[in-house]
Amino acid sequence: MYTLGIDIGGTKIAGAICDDDNKIISQWREPTPEDPEDINAVIVEMYRKSVELYGAVPRMGISAAGNVKEDRRTVTFSANIAQWIDYPLAERIEELTDHECKVIVENDANCAGWGEYILGTGRGSKNMVMLTVGTGLGGAIVINGQLYRGSFGMAAELGHLPMVSDGDFCGCGLRGCAERYTSGNALEHFAKSAVRRMPQKSKRLMELCDGDVNNLEGKMVSQAAQEGDELGLYAFGKIGEWLGRTMAAIAAVLDPDLFVIGGGVVSVGDILLEPARYNYVRFLQAAAYREHAKVLAATAGGDAGMIGAADLARIEED
Amino acid sequence: MYTLGIDIGGTKIAGAICDDDNKIISQWREPTPEDPEDINAVIVEMYRKSVELYGAVPRMGISAAGNVKEDRRTVTFSANIAQWIDYPLAERIEELTDHECKVIVENDANCAGWGEYILGTGRGSKNMVMLTVGTGLGGAIVINGQLYRGSFGMAAELGHLPMVSDGDFCGCGLRGCAERYTSGNALEHFAKSAVRRMPQKSKRLMELCDGDVNNLEGKMVSQAAQEGDELGLYAFGKIGEWLGRTMAAIAAVLDPDLFVIGGGVVSVGDILLEPARYNYVRFLQAAAYREHAKVLAATAGGDAGMIGAADLARIEED
């Protein structure tokens, strides 16, 4: 069976036809329009092309940045697309494709986590947790070979684990959420703080941001850290520490055998993973008396979410 | 099939023969000896009586306060019984019963949680979390009808969720663990703090502890609160607040449909549960955009752990 996987990102919509072995046979990429109906049109066009090339495409999985109801049909809220409030995305696409394709929608971090489980670092793990360190911090949980979605579709919102009582204000309205301390945004925060406090040590970072610390972005911090810059390494040390602390908190609930770390920020590799592993053990309850989960980088690549979405659609029970 | 359930507590060992409907047919109770071999002897004696009364008793489940390996045979560490370090409890009992009984060992909070799932408040829930508010704070997780034990048997150590960065020192060696803020110990802490700060409002509590705040115990706080004492209610308000915050943290991972609150401290009912429910919603991420788990008191009673242990033994796969 050929299945269509769609990944609706902030800037582009990617689509791919996958075979039963999760291999991509064909793929397309289009800019993300602003209007939801235009987004639908892009998706439907990808579906038409798929049918043209491969005949029947009975299932489609859509990865969307937002909260998705437990029935996998409705987006309740999306930070990217404001009009998606209780939006029946699956139903709309099914209508537009004349009910010839069964559509499921899943949260993007969940799709990426599932992709990692079937194709990447997660293969063979018993209980896996994926943390996606991008602008924010996304999460996915795979338990006994199944994506764990919770009772209402809201499981694995790991970026909003409360880590600090009365901590940093989060866009969600709470304080001290994990993603305020370990994410691309947090990397910027820690780097700016360091430059402001230790201007004499900030030469490389100041060059990269043309002398104005307010312009400092995460990718500059990554570059500086990879060049060995002291403050860049400091900033990664801090988000690594909090990544470790967040994993230790998750382990108190789930005791997984594997943490997979994905997202753009992990491209620096051990610069992030070393402090994360060290602090994971440092803050793990009963660390001396238990086996420890592995902490590994994601390997399934940037298409993992799209492929994961397709696979979730394929295995969905009728 | 008749199954024997054993609950090894700090002061007594309870045992019960249960039928296939989780009904207790016979039960015994003995003081807990200090020496592990003497504990084994008490268990074996209960087994002998069971066989005498009901013929073959092919399975036994033991509820133990401690960390149990994922194979359900070995206690790695117990706060109550110091000699239980990597102790092969299941094997010892199987030897002493001539390998005629298959034995499993499970953590006591897990057994109580399972008992609540099969007999009590948890029946019919999809994803249930139990929090046992006793001296400390125990946890159990049931996912899709199965006790969730993690990859290494250490899941659901919910009392050690980190809630406060640099918070109260915990006996586990970390700081800010949930059980430092919501447990019988925490109740005492909050009550003592209140009496020390507001001596003019502490009349009833001071009476109950004979005028010396250092003698204040949790049960006095429960009594005072039930009589309407202001500081007693304050102390329950605080552990209730933190119970709510802890549940909100757990929901960020598991998104369950039900929290069951058990343990001796919950005997005060809504005095604890009302602030817990209120603060659960107050600290729940995206509370306005999601369905909320129910928060209910446990109803399966004090034998739930023993019955739960027996049932876990019965359903264990060969």
Add this chain to the structure above:
Amino acid sequence: MYTLGIDIGGTKIAGAICDDDNKIISQWREPTPEDPEDINAVIVEMYRKSVELYGAVPRMGISAAGNVKEDRRTVTFSANIAQWIDYPLAERIEELTDHECKVIVENDANCAGWGEYILGTGRGSKNMVMLTVGTGLGGAIVINGQLYRGSFGMAAELGHLPMVSDGDFCGCGLRGCAERYTSGNALEHFAKSAVRRMPQKSKRLMELCDGDVNNLEGKMVSQAAQEGDELGLYAFGKIGEWLGRTMAAIAAVLDPDLFVIGGGVVSVGDILLEPARYNYVRFLQAAAYREHAKVLAATAGGDAGMIGAADLARIEED
């Protein structure tokens, strides 16, 4: 003796001739230029007018938003005027006025505090602390009738008292500073958080910000709170709580008899002061065994800083 007081604000420069009784005889107001030399020119022009009207004006006090060295002559750093790095402001003005006027420079919060001490709520207090709740949180300390400046001119940076370990990121590069939790900025933060979490209760605030919570400003929160809006009152309750906690921390060091609360945010009066007083006592060490400082609103008005600067210049020893 006539003395000139100057207040260099972010948008305007105010100047006033004061007599020996701290009465304003004449005053001027000009927009604040961007260039430091142009700022100097405005000040010198006000000095010329003063001399023209009143003959000799032998002393001038300048209130400046920034850190000032202990010799009261040099601004080491200013958030408003970037070119003021180790800037010898007093010397420049003395040169431009032909050394006929002795100039002192003082931090603006200190000038406002001194004005409050000589003219306003602070009169007669023994040890007074002023907290200026504006965009940020400024501080001033008067001990035994003298402005307390510390050994290096950096005393009373009360907005940067660390209140929360690993707390909200502050522009100073630290985390958890008091001004992140009690200030006009914090008011906005708390209000936005509340609207995001409780959209169904946010009607009035949403009207005031034209439906986009990102546009929400402190003055809208003040208006809503004064109209009785629930979320507006909540936000003031939170900054009031933290104002109280900050005062309790200060009392552990200074044990003053008076806190004066100034700044634009205090215009709402008891909406801010009531929660501040309540939480001051709630978090005050040994509250039941000590006398408590009064917590009162500032009364000296918007010219207090300018008059305070003039008075500090008058009483400065040669």
Add this chain to the structure above:
Amino acid sequence: MYTLGIDIGGTKIAGAICDDDNKIISQWREPTPEDPEDINAVIVEMYRKSVELYGAVPRMGISAAGNVKEDRRTVTFSANIAQWIDYPLAERIEELTDHECKVIVENDANCAGWGEYILGTGRGSKNMVMLTVGTGLGGAIVINGQLYRGSFGMAAELGHLPMVSDGDFCGCGLRGCAERYTSGNALEHFAKSAVRRMPQKSKRLMELCDGDVNNLEGKMVSQAAQEGDELGLYAFGKIGEWLGRTMAAIAAVLDPDLFVIGGGVVSVGDILLEPARYNYVRFLQAAAYREHAKVLAATAGGDAGMIGAADLARIEED
């Protein structure tokens, strides 16, 4: 003029006759009785001996562990001597010495701080803060050559600066007080935590406490650290970190030029002072733009409190 200095400690009462140069001429030492009247008798006996030896002794200063009113005559509360509740100690001693000696009472940390200012490390400083790291954390402040006592005698309770929101429970009824993180008690806490978490690294500490971590005491941690033990050094690193953070908080209020560190725990020298200095700068607001206070060990010795009390009595205005 000869002046009598008395230091009422938990186990001994020390007394000394001091001359105008703060030299001890004679001294005595007695066990501390339990009953307040017996304490008074010991003091009066020391006074009688003084008069016998040196003729008139018109003034006496008493150092007492407790809160003392601003009139220096009444102890409002003492953790050591339960009957001292609003106890008029100065009046009682004056009565018992036939009103021939003027008596003042002062808090023990204040006396030690004053002793350090007149005789020890503090000499010549402009604004000095002393932190006494004993079982708890005491404080004293000297501003412009005068002991700063606040408006109600409660200044410099620096051990109760709130450092962690929702932090460790303090005996004062608050949470997160500085002395919960930097004191002899805190040293024990950090060491026990480390041993519990890292038993494989705890060889030396386990020897010193005879294999039972519950017996671990501060002096064992000092010994182990001085022998180079890893966990002992870790525990000092932690209380040193928090000592630094506490000093940074104090600097936000007082901007002193000198911190003097006294108390039994500082006997390890740089093992405590190095992490304290490092973290002082790390957490100091605007550290790159200001002068830093010195952080030095106390040098006036164990009699500093007694001599300080005598000197405060001598210089007290009539």
